[in-house]
Amino acid sequence: MTGNTPPANDTSDAPPANGTSDAPPANGTSDETRSDATRRTFEGIDWERVDAERGLAITRWAAAEALALVGLVALLGYDALVVADGEPTVDVPGVLTWDVTGVQWLFALVLVVGVARVGRLLTRRPRMAARYWRQFRRNRAAVASLWFLLAVFAVGLVGPLVWKNPNELLDFGRAYRKPVVAGGSWTYPLGTDAQGRPLWNLVVYGMRVSMVVGVTATFIAVTLGTVVGSVAAHFGGYVDEVLMRYVDLQQTFPVFVLLLFALYLYGPSLLLVVVLYGAFGWEGIGRLVRSEALQRGEAGYVDAAAAAGASRWWVVRHHVIPNVSGTVITAATLAVPTFVLGEATLAFLGFTDPDVFSWGRTIAAGRGDLATAWWVSTVPGVFLFLTVMAFFFVGDALNDAMDPRRER
C-alpha cells in the first residue's frame, strides 16, 4: 500500500492529546517530512521514505505492546502454574504481599493495550494531536479535570502499594476521628470510620476500584462498539441489518437490570460487573461509530484505497477505524462515568465482594452515622462526585475540540 493516505486528507483523523504530550512538530520525524512535503510538489514526495518512517514509528509501539503482552502472559502463567492456589502471587515478607486477582489481570492487560494504542495514535499525527490539545486547553475546567483524573488514576494505581489495606488498620479505639476540616488532627486528615479505619486509605483503595471498573469496562465496550460499528457501516446489507437489530435488542435490555439479574444468579463479583458492563454497554458507541464510519466511507481516500486494490477488511482496519478514533475517544470518556456510577450504586446496594473497597460501600456504611459522623459518607461521596464530573468535563471538552464546526 504505497501512498494510501495523502497528507491532504488529514482533517480529523488524529486523537486529541489527552496526556501531557504537548509536543509540537519539533521531534516527530514523520512530521518534518510532511511539512516539507506540503511545500514541495506532490510528485516530489518520496513515499517510500514517508511510509518507512511512519511504519517504523508504528512498529516501535507495536513491538513495545507485544513485549509487554508477552511479559504479562509469562506472569499469568507463573501465577497459574507455579504459585499454589490461595498463595499470594508476589510474596516478599515485610515488603510486598500481593495476590493478583482476575480483575487485576484484566486491568493490566487493558492498561498495556490501551497505552500502546493511544500512544500510537498520538505519535502517528503529532501535528493534529497538538492542534486538538490547543483547542482542548481553552476549556480551563476541563484541563483542571484532566489533572484531577490523572492524579486519581496515579494514586489508584500505586496507592494500594504505599498505603495499607484498610482492614489491617481496624482499631475501635480510634473510631469516628474528625477530619481536619472539622477540627480533627493531621494524623487522619480525612477522619476515621466506625471501625477506626482511616478514610484516606478507604478512599485510595476506592480509587483503584473505580479506575479498574471505568477503564476496563470502557475498553471492552469501545473495542466491541468500534468493531461492530465499523463492520456494520462498511459491509452494509444483511450484515448491517443483523448487527443493528442486535444493537436495538441490547438497548432494550438495560445493562443495569442484566447486572442485577446476573449478580443474583452468580453472587457479587467485581469481575462480573466489569465484564458485563463492557460486553453489554457498547450499543451507544457502536451506533456512533457506524454513523461516523458511514460518513467516512464516502471520503476520497476510501475510494483511493479500494482503487489501489485494498481489500474491504484492510479499508476498515486502516482507514475507517483510525478515522473514527476521535469520536470513539470522546464517546469512551463519556461512557466511563456511567460505569463508575453504576458500580458504586451496586456496591451501595450491597452487591460487591467483601474485599472490594468501593466508594459506594463506604458511603453505605456511613449512612447510619450521618447525624453524628457526617464525614464517613461525605468524603467518599465527594470523591465519587468529582471523579464523575471530571470525566464529563473532559469528554465534553474533547467533543468540542474535535468538532470541525467549532473551529475558530
Next chain:
Amino acid sequence: MGLKRYAARRVAWAAVATWIAVSATFVLLWLSPDPGADVAAAEAAAQGLSPEQAQERYLAARGLDRPAHVQYLDFVTSVFTLDWGWSVSQNEPVMEALGESWGHTVQYAVPAMAVSVVVGYGVGLYTAVNQHTAADYVGSFVAYVGISIPNFWFAIVLILVSGVWFQDATVLGLSLEPLSFRTFYDPSIDTFTVANARQLVLPTTVLATASVASQMRYSRAEALEYVAADFVRTARAKGASGWRILTRHVFRVALVPLSTILVVQVLTVLFAGSIVVEQIFAIPGLGRLYLDAIRGNDTQLVLVITLFPVVIAILGNLLQDLAYVILDPRIDYGDR
C-alpha cells in the same frame, strides 16, 4: 412503503424482540445454578440431612428437573399468559405482590418523569436559544452537577440537610422547620393528602435530578443542531416569532432524537433510581420488592421484575418509531 405497512413491521419486530428477550432470560436462568436450590441444600446440610436430596426435592417441586424444552415451553406460556407463580419472599402470588407495590412507585416516579421532561426540555431549549449568556452558563453547570451527583449519596445528603439540620436551624430569625421533610416514607398516609405530598418531595427530587440534568444536556445539544438550520432561517425570514420558531420548527425536529433518549433514560434512570430511592427512603414499591426478592432468593419474583423494564422498553421503542414518522416529515418509511 405506506404507513400501515411500516407500522405492521414495527409491531412485528416488537413481538420478535419480546420473544428473544424472554428466551434469553430463560437460557440465562437454565444455564445457572438456582440460588434457591443452593439455599435449600445448605439448610438441609445444617440439619444433618442430605443436601443433594434437598436440592433435588427443591428442583422437582418447581418442575426444574424436566427436560429443557418442556421447561422452556412452560416458561414462555406462563410468561405470556400472566401466570407468574408464587413469590417465596412475599409469601403470596407474584401478581398480588406486584399489585400492592406498584402504586407506591408510581406516586413519585410519574412526577419525577414529568418534572424531568418539562424542566429538562424547557431549560435545555432556553439555554440553546440564549447560548453564551449567564443563564446558559448557570444552566450548563447545574446540568453537570445533576448528572454527576450519585443519586444514593445525594439522597443521604438531602436527608442530613433536610431531616436533621433544618429541624432546628434558623435563618434571619425564621425557622427552617417547614422545609424539613419526612425522611422515611409512611405507607399508611392516604394518597391524596398534603402529608403524602410532603413525604414524596425528597424521593421525587432525588429521582428527578439526574434525569432533569441529562434531558437538559441532550435537548440543548439537539436544539443547537437546528437553531442555525436552513428551515429555521426560512421561518425567521417569513416573520415567525421566536416562540413559534422554537416550538414549531426547532423543537419538533429535535423531539425525534430526544424521544429516543427519553425511552432509554426512563428505563435506566428510573429503574436503577427507584431501587436506590426506595431502599433509602423505605418505600415499599417495586424497587424495594426487587431487592427483597434478590435477598430472599425468590427467583420467580426476580424474573418477573427483570422482564418488566425490558417489555416497557420494547413498547416504548415501538411508540417512538411510530412517533418518528409523524414528528419529522423528512423521515421516509423505507428507511427502516
